[in-house]
Amino acid sequence: MTWRPAAGWQPLTSGTGQSNVGVWRTPEGWVVKRLVPGVDNPRHHAYWRRQPLLAESRLLEATPGLRSPTCLKVEWDEGGATIWTAEVSPATDAAASPAANGRSPGAGDPLFLAVALGRFAQAHVPEPSWGARDVLRDRLATVAGRGGWGALDPELPADLRHVVRDLWVRRDAALAELDALPRVPTHGDAHPGNLIGRDGEDVIAIDWEQFGLAPTGFDLGYLILAVDLPLDDLLAAYALADRPPNGEQEPSNRMTAANLHAVRRGAVLTAAYTAISRAAWSLTQPDPGDHLTRLLHLSNLIAEANGEPTR
Known part of the structure; x- marks a missing residue:
């Protein structure tokens, strides 16, 4: 039937x-x-x-x-x-978070979302046998099957074009770098359209298709692509996950400088390879949207992905 x-x-x-x-x-x-x-x-x-x-x-x-x-x-x-x-109703307001500096953040407040992602990444979640792994590796394999990023070349300024070419050539090394990072619980598609509900300091998220354990910083990398705040601001909010809400006990796994270094690198690599792949794909579509514009806006982050992370 x-x-x-x-x-x-x-x-x-x-x-x-x-x-x-x-x-x-x-x-x-x-x-x-x-x-x-x-x-x-x-x-x-x-x-x-x-x-x-x-x-x-x-x-x-x-x-x-x-x-x-x-x-x-x-x-x-x-x-x-x-x-x-x-049903998860989109929140119109939420209780003030540490990242909000005393103000009450709205439903899509990127700093509030970054704090929530940081707290989730520190959660103790066992990895199920059906959890997603190697999301970025799978996606880059699909891109390779479609011919890579070559269609972007004429659309990019010379300096960014060279960086993008370098990132494509060294993609296996970048994936190995991500493999070496700690693996943490990950939503897998962390943009404001999926992070819609609120319950105190927590976010009720929908569309968990890509849930699994992924390199630290993965969710933050996706959030970077969907909001207009600098990485430094989002990373600072993410680090506030160490500050327990509502008088709860301090977390046992403190977010040290080394941990934040790893989070930043995971976020930068995830955001860079995803943004470039989206822009290359968009050029094949009748309505390419703003993927290319967003890639150009993220040129500093793309350059960081191709070198040492900013300290």
Whole structure:
């Protein structure tokens, strides 16, 4: 029997990607996401079963900093899986965070999000057998199969063009550098559109398709690409994860200077390779969007990725 949404369900988003059929709100206030079979490698970033498995496990419903919506149920059938979760309403305001300097940050406040990502990265989360690994390596392999970044050459100023060429040539060395960094719990697609809900100092995040343990700084690298604050500001907020909210005990794994050095390097490499790949891909699309403009805006970060990180 073919799966269909029930009458009276309100569509929230249409299907995105090969596995996501769509998302609906039920009259009772639940959010229902329908997934169909796709990539079947449990470690691949697009593994189609990851989101229902994560919801079913409730592994991240109480993690600090970032957590998943409460799961009502997961229904499996021959045609796919259906996830029922509590609705996450976009926050219009949130309790003041240490990064906000006494002001109350809005729903998309990048500093508030950076603090939350830092707290989540320090959480003790066991790695499930279906958690994503090697997201950037998989994505760069796809880019290589499409011919690399060559289409960007005529669109870039000479100095940035040379840096981008160097980064492509040394991509295996960059991936090895990321492999050597500590691995931490990672949302995998940490942009404000997915980090929408608030509960005190925590963020309720949606779309956990790429969840796993990744090099430290990975989520911060994705956030850099989606906001207009300097890396130094975001990194300073991320470091405030060491400051426990609401009188809780101090974390045992303090964010030392060496830890922050690793976070910065992970964020810079993740952001640089992702931004360049997005810009190269956008040139093949009817509507390229602002990916190339954002790449040019991040030229200093791209240069940092190709050399020693700023101390």
